[in-house]
Amino acid sequence: DTTVKQNPRYKLARVGKPVNLICSQTMNHDTMYWYQKKPNQAPKLLLFYYDKILNREADTFEKFQSSRPNNSFCSLYIGSAGLEYSAMYLCASSRSANTGQLYFGEGSKLTVL
Amino acid sequence: AQSVTQPDARVTVSEGASLQLRCKYSYSGTPYLFWYVQYPRQGLQLLLKYYSGDPVVQGVNGFEAEFIKSNSSFHLRKASVHWSDSAVYFCAVTGYQNFYFGKGTSLTVIP
Numbered sequence: 001d002t003t004v005k006q007n008p009r010y011k012l013a014r015v016g017k018p019v020n021l022i023c024s025q026t027m028n029h030d031t032m033y034w035y036q037k038k039p040n041q042a043p044k045l046l047l048f049y050y051d052k053i054l055n056r057e058a059d060t061f062e063k064f065q066s067s068r069p070n071n072s073f074c075s076l077y078i079g080s081a082g083l084e085y086s087a088m089y090l091c092a093s094s095r096s097a098n099t100g101q102l103y104f105g106e107g108s109k110l111t112v113l
Numbered sequence: 114a115q116s117v118t119q120p121d122a123r124v125t126v127s128e129g130a131s132l133q134l135r136c137k138y139s140y141s142g143t144p145y146l147f148w149y150v151q152y153p154r155q156g157l158q159l160l161l162k163y164y165s166g167d168p169v170v171q172g173v174n175g176f177e178a179e180f181i182k183s184n185s186s187f188h189l190r191k192a193s194v195h196w197s198d199s200a201v202y203f204c205a206v207t208g209y210q211n212f213y214f215g216k217g218t219s220l221t222v223i224p
Binding site: 004031033035040041042043045048050055090092096101102104105106107 | 149154155158162203211214215
């Protein structure tokens, strides 16, 4: 099974409210990623977990939080959503030792009103 | 800085025609290069990858790509496209864990 699952697929949030997106994989991959994808833009890496070590991109460091309670799950948390957070959020996983391909979920589309 | 450029946002071709989607990258180390495809309402899927060796790599569904180091390019090709190839194609580069993507090229194949 090479499936990465994301929940929810669609999320509507009010400005200022928190948002929590969930990702799971059953491939025992050591690395899990979160990307933000806006129309006509490249997927932007937000952060990734290598095992239990969280790496966040410098320009999104304060905007997004994440947790990885076990190898299979990874969350993306927005404490206070703003209009600029409206986007598709893509979760992916990989076996880093393989310098490997990313396996993507179908995405969670967040709309902030 | 690491980056990927896909200069063509949209490409339209007729079914049966040949295809080239362009990709240029900027990467300071040894690049590992990928093409991903996203069909409507689906996640990104790997089409092909290049790590080393033969600069021409074969992927699924008749796609291939050529790594040209001197030009920092990794263009995707297909000899004869099918209507089902209509999708968005993303080029990506990595050295280890950070993957950098281009903006994507939306391909429309006219029957």
